[in-house]
Amino acid sequence: MTQTQDRNPAATAPAGTRDAADVVTPELLARLTRGVAGSGKTVSHTPSTGEKLADLPEATAEDVEEAFERARQAQREWQHWPVRRRAAVLLRFHDLVLKRQSEVLDLIQLETGKARLHAHEEVLAVCVAARHYGRKAPSYLAPKRHQGAIPTLTRVSELRHPRGVVGQIAPWNYPFELSVGDALPAFVAGNAVVMKPDTETSLTAMWARQLLIEAGLPEDVWQIVLGEGPVIGPEVVNRGDYVSFTGSTATGRRVAQQAAARLVGCSLELGGKNAMIVLPDADLDKAAAGAVRGAFSSAGQLCISIERLYVHDSIADAFLERFVARTKAMRLGSALAYGADMGSLVSEQQLRNVTRHVADAVEQGATVLAGGRARPDLGPLFYEPTILDGVTEPMTVCAEETFGPVVSVYRFQDVEDAVELANATPYGLNSSVWSTNGRRARALAARLRTGTVNVNEGYSSAYGSVRAPMGGMGDSGLGRRHGSEGILKYTEVQTVAHQRLLPMAPSLGMDDRRYAAFMSRSLKAMKALRLR
Incomplete structure (x- = not known):
């Protein structure tokens, strides 16, 4: 240990x-x-x-x-x-x-x-x-009005x-x-x-x-x-x-x-096993503060909270110094007032799950950089915000959703490896990228297999942008909110098509052959006119 x-x-x-x-x-x-x-x-x-x-x-x-x-x-x-x-x-x-x-x-x-x-x-x-x-x-x-099968003759509404x-x-x-x-x-x-x-x-x-x-x-x-x-x-x-x-x-x-x-x-x-990637050019103070918000809001009991933290090796020590200090300084409490930085878990089951994940990781060689223990002195379900280093694949916390105030730190040297590791999960709900180069960060974000990606924030920017859809890929769900x-x-969608003047069938004295030829010429004309 x-x-x-x-x-x-x-x-x-x-x-x-x-x-x-x-x-x-x-x-x-x-x-x-x-x-x-x-x-x-x-x-x-x-x-x-x-x-x-x-x-x-x-x-x-x-x-x-x-x-x-x-x-x-x-x-x-x-x-x-x-x-x-x-x-x-x-x-x-x-x-x-x-x-x-x-x-x-x-x-x-x-x-x-x-x-x-x-x-x-x-x-x-x-x-x-x-x-x-x-x-x-x-x-x-x-x-909504749509172009019909035959322009001007077919009127289509979507209800x-x-x-x-x-x-x-x-x-x-x-x-x-x-x-x-x-x-x-x-x-x-x-x-x-x-x-x-x-x-x-x-x-x-x-x-x-x-x-x-x-x-x-x-x-x-x-x-x-x-x-x-x-x-x-x-x-x-x-x-x-x-x-x-x-x-x-x-x-x-x-x-x-x-x-x-x-x-x-x-x-x-x-569920989710959401990743945060800190690139070498990230603002480390902002990234550390964002990691605290992303990992420990609502004691980590949030589908879109950060549970995996990938940090470039060149800045890992400097980042962790800041992140650990901020985490250790968090105030725990349950008062019905502003002032606490984190509250308690919600149930005995959640406390057992968090305790099991941390204990399993420590037994297999992980390092606890902050937290790592329950706080019954504060209440029956309090657990300190916890940072784990040295987490490896056999550990339960590596792949299973913890749904608590626990985040695992992993170092990477190549951005390609970070993308591959972040995507190496059946879940695909949320992720986070930190960099002072917005263009580079957004390009990396587009390669992550999650329904939402936040650049220089943990989860709230995407979730709060309610004009845009929010939801998961893979084992993280079906459909979208927002x-x-x-x-x-x-809603159930209904199409109402009103055919006017001429039927969708041979008319005006045309036999079947002439009607088929006329419709074929019409299709060519509609393509030439760039009708959709």
Whole structure:
């Protein structure tokens, strides 16, 4: 074992004065659970302390069926609202979120244990998506004219219709952004949504539902059902007219199989083993700060966070000196206030997974440059931000997604090797390139097999650019969120072709032979005129 002995425990952030009982009051809980289907009862907890957070309604298969029926009835009217009227709901929601963001920041922190600044990332992401689709949905969904089979004689329109009721399964790691943030384009496209958020982070989703209703969404258009994933998840998938899933690759495969068996579409954002490449001409101070953000935001529990760090050998020592110093200086804490640089993990399972990956690497000879241990003195699920050096292929952390505050450092001498190593994974979600030469960095970015690539940032530049698509290649998923693809996936496309004056058949006294010759000459003429 080679492990440094000068590990200074990360500093702790100041403690807060408010706790769960101050936020999750009986009045709030009654308001949030209003309209949430469930004849049973389940319990959620806060990972920061492990204490009980709330008693919540738990759905049965019958409850899910009833929720879909209510959603279908409401959707029939909702789809006939003019698009601009539906879009106005999103714009009002945008303003309400910004006005009352402290409420949802408290809930996100209590349910996930993440630092407040990282919770605020979710507020930003949701508001950007609400503004974008609130402004752009009318043009995305507007009927489009196309050139017909015979110019002037064939008039063709492309129409977009809502799919109906979308079944959505949302994860625990970003309970605001990956619940309502993904649902907003579905709503504005005229769909209803039946959502199963993770029970432990469902208060945030229910808060978003109540706020969206306050903004004008008809109450039954958004149904929430809670329960165990293996029980309630398949019920949602088996009833949706389209399925949206964010979670693990293994579960995503099962969701895709279920959806395919019913011949309904699905979008899947799954796992990642994301790489960051630091080129020799990179600004090392900026790259080190970016590596901290990219690897340790939300305690690394982010599909697009950095887990593999490739640094050119000529600048590796200088970079690591900066990166390690910044990592050791991070403040850990769970106070409901700004100030902490990183919060806790969300569950015992995540803590076990992180601990297992680090222990396995150390046993096989990796060096811990920073972190490498749990911090039960801060809370039951805290783990220090960890940098591993000397990671080799047999180690679990080398290939498996850790989904925690752990990043492995690898050195390279040739850029070609860096590209090959970064692409040597079945995943393809996100990557990052650092260089002061933007042209060179963008050229390298185009060679990386990931759905998004950030130049001189870890993940937020691409994710925050909501006019552009975001999603994964390979084992990282199917489909895209954001941009036109993020809303059009929630629609069925229809082509209406109106033939005028002459039929698509012999006419004007032409027999079959003359008609065939006429059409052949017409095709040559259309090519000469450069018609498409």
